[in-house]
Amino acid sequence: MDDVVVVRTGSGPEVLLVHGGASPRTTWGALSALADRWTLAHVHRRGYPPSPAPRAGQDYEVDALDLAPLLVGRPHVVAHSYGTLGALAAVADAPESVRSLTLVEPPLAFLVPDDPDVARLEHLGDAVLTHGMDTDPAELREFLRLAGAQVDDGPLPPEVAAGVRRAHGARLPGRPRPRLDLIRRARVPVLVVSGGHAPAHERICDALALALDGERTVSPGAGHFVAAAPGFADRLNTFLLASENGG
Structure with missing residues (x-):
């Protein structure tokens, strides 16, 4: 088996959860209550069991290829940190294939030059x-x-x-220039979230929300693991419901 593994819990419209450098459980564990309303589809990126190891290091371009077939059912996509790079690439290639896109503290330094x-x-x-x-x-x-x-x-x-x-050995996040214009042009509902713990993340998220014409929110209290912050799950649920109704 060479495919990445997706573990699904709950019922309802699918929410595809794409973790970054930490495991799916560490990243998304605080969202478990949302399974009462949504199907939470936990993607295990390559190198995170039970998915296979990557052929080289972590690579957002490979992540994008892995994610592309998972968009067939038009899920909501929620991505964190390094996982946002592959998610953005996959969504830019097929923006009509997602109901919404939530991006949590992405490493997109190019959006804020000279800071x-x-x-x-x-x-x-x-x-x-x-x-x-x-x-x-x-x-x-x-x-x-x-x-x-x-x-x-x-x-x-x-x-x-x-x-x-x-x-170690991952493809560096400073190289990609995701086609944000294609996502914005398709009017994909976007939520950009930071944790209020580091000025750099705040400025990147501000710039990304502007580039995508998306909603912007700050959920403090859990550092970089924003999904564990008080109130984040409720805020995400509200956004997902609004995107469903709008879609």
């Missing part, structure tokens, strides 16, 4: 993806904290170190 906070975030992310555990220790921990990991100056917890190794 020092955004440039710093991009530098840290690129360093970790390029060097893995050999990244400068201070920069590694700075990035991990921005990415939601609970780390101190001591040895990294085993699960955090495993995540760094899995991310």
Whole structure:
């Protein structure tokens, strides 16, 4: 089997959940109550069991190919962090194939050129993806904290170190230029969400919402794992219902 695995729970219209660097459970666990109204389709990106390992490193271009056939049923798409890159590419290729698109703290630094906070975030992310555990220790921990990991100056917890190794060698997120104009032109309902914990994420999300003519909201309280923030599940549910009614 070479296909990615999608685990579905609940009933109702499908919500395709695309995680980033953390597991689906870590990323989306706080949304479980939405299964009373929606079919939650948890995509396991390559390298995240039970999906197969990637042939090389993590790659948003491969993610886009994996996601394309999952859009056949016209789901709502909700994507987080690195997972937004593949989701944006897949949706831009077939914007009529989604009911809505929710994007949570995407790594799209190109949207905010010449901003020092955004440039710093991009530098840290690129360093970790390029060097893995050999990244400068201070920069590694700075990035991990921005990415939601609970780390101190001591040895990294085993699960955090495993995540760094899995991310090592990934295609860098600064290269893609997703066709945001195609998504906007198709009038796809868009919600862009940040966690209120880092200026760089706020500015990127502001710029993305403007580019896509989307709704913009901030859900603080859970750092980068915004889906676990108080009120996020209710806000997402409201947006999904509005998109259903509008579609």
